[in-house]
Amino acid sequence: MGIHPDGAWQQEQLAQIYLATDGRLSFVGDWHVHPAGGFGMSRRDRRTMAATVDEPDSRLAVALMGLLAQEDEHYRLGMWTLGDRRWPFGLPNAVRLPTTIWTPTAGEAFWVRLGIA
Numbered sequence: 001m002g003i004h005p006d007g008a009w010q011q012e013q014l015a016q017i018y019l020a021t022d023g024r025l026s027f028v029g030d031w032h033v034h035p036a037g038g039f040g041m042s043r044r045d046r047r048t049m050a051a052t053v054d055e056p057d058s059r060l061a062v063a064l065m066g067l068l069a070q071e072d073e074h075y076r077l078g079m080w081t082l083g084d085r086r087w088p089f090g091l092p093n094a095v096r097l098p099t100t101i102w103t104p105t106a107g108e109a110f111w112v113r114l115g116i117a
């Protein structure tokens with residue numbers, strides 16, 4: 001079980017939503033999990049956000065990246081966005097937006113490593 005991205009299907013759904021709402025609803029970013037822990041944005045994460053903003057068709061000034069990560073016996077859920085770019089070299093900084101932390105109940109603990117499920 002798990003999530004298996006289907007890029008073509010996602011793009012089609014996004015296009016339909018965009019057209020059906022006359023552009024009022026649009027893609028602003030993506031989300032993923034860090035099951036091995038760590039709430040930081042990796043180089044790949046920052047590269048993905050930068051590529052989203054740099055794509056002219058996205059028409060985005062900023063990109064968002066949702067993240068769910070394990071921290072000890074808790075989960076942390078929050079959003080990141082891009083900060084200043086280190087032009088012309090290097091990746092942009094990632095800026096952490098407000099997060100929430102919770103201890104999962106047995107029904108929420110989907111990462112076996114926690115040993116709660």
Ligand SMILES: [Zn+2]
Pocket residue numbers: 032033034040041042045
């Ligand atoms: Zn990541």
